[in-house]
Amino acid sequence: MKRALTPGTFDPITLGHLDVITRASQLVDEVVVAVAASKKKNPLFDIDERVALVERAVAHLPNVRVVAFDSLLVDFAREVEATVVIKGLRAITDFEYEFQMTAMNYQLDEELETVFIMSSPEYMYLSSSIVREIASLKGDYARFVPTCVAEALAERFGG
Numbered sequence: 001m002k003r004a005l006t007p008g009t010f011d012p013i014t015l016g017h018l019d020v021i022t023r024a025s026q027l028v029d030e031v032v033v034a035v036a037a038s039k040k041k042n043p044l045f046d047i048d049e050r051v052a053l054v055e056r057a058v059a060h061l062p063n064v065r066v067v068a069f070d071s072l073l074v075d076f077a078r079e080v081e082a083t084v085v086i087k088g089l090r091a092i093t094d095f096e097y098e099f100q101m102t103a104m105n106y107q108l109d110e111e112l113e114t115v116f117i118m119s120s121p122e123y124m125y126l127s128s129s130i131v132r133e134i135a136s137l138k139g140d141y142a143r144f145v146p147t148c149v150a151e152a153l154a155e156r157f158g159g
Contacts, residue, residue: 002028002029002030003028003029003031003032003084004024004027004028004032004083004084004086005032005034005073005076005080005082005085006020006031006032006033006034006085006086007033007035007036007069007085007087008033008034009035009036009041009043009128010033010035010050010053010054011044011045011050012050012053012131012132012145012149012152012153013053013054013057013145013149014127014144014149015123015144015146016088016090016119016123016144017128018057019088020087020088021033021058022061024086024117025061025063027086028084028086029063030063030064031061031065032064032065032066032067032082033054033064033065033067034067034069034076034080035050035051035054035066035069036068036069037068039070044132045152045156047068048068051066051068053146053148053152056146056148057148072108073085073105074105078109082112083113084112084113084114084115085113085114086115086116087115087117088118089118090119090123090124090125090126098116102114131145131149131153135154135156135157136157138157
């Protein structure tokens with residue numbers, strides 16, 4: 001069985017994330033969406049909320065499961081027996097950061113491969129931080145996130 005890990009903070013999950021996860025699910029037998037605790041980023045939603053939102057967003061994908069983690073990615077990949085990491089790329093700035101992470105992960109585990117999926121053009125500009133900012137300023141964010149996330153953001157920001 002070919003198992004892939006798709007890690008991220010997902011604070012919150014966007015339609016861009018969902019697009020990458022969906023496309024990844026077509027390439028491997030199972031995708032483990034790894035929701036990083038990322039305490040340093042001071043997330044809007046706590047880890048349990050983010051896991052629940054991702055689970056609701058991917059419920060239609062039978063070969064995708066969602067798990068929280070708070071360790072080195074290579075250690076978590078071993079733990080869940082993933083042989084590949086699948087990451088989405090939006091722009092050159094994503095590539096520079098992801099290239100650095102991939103090189104370091106390779107130093108830590110030469111057997112863990114990383115595959116990049118380019119964002120679909122309609123999502124190349126989209127990020128969780130942009131969605132959070134739009135929501136905090138009472139803008140129209142609903143078209144950028146799954147319905148469950150739009151509801152959670154409305155509740156969080158009183159929209």
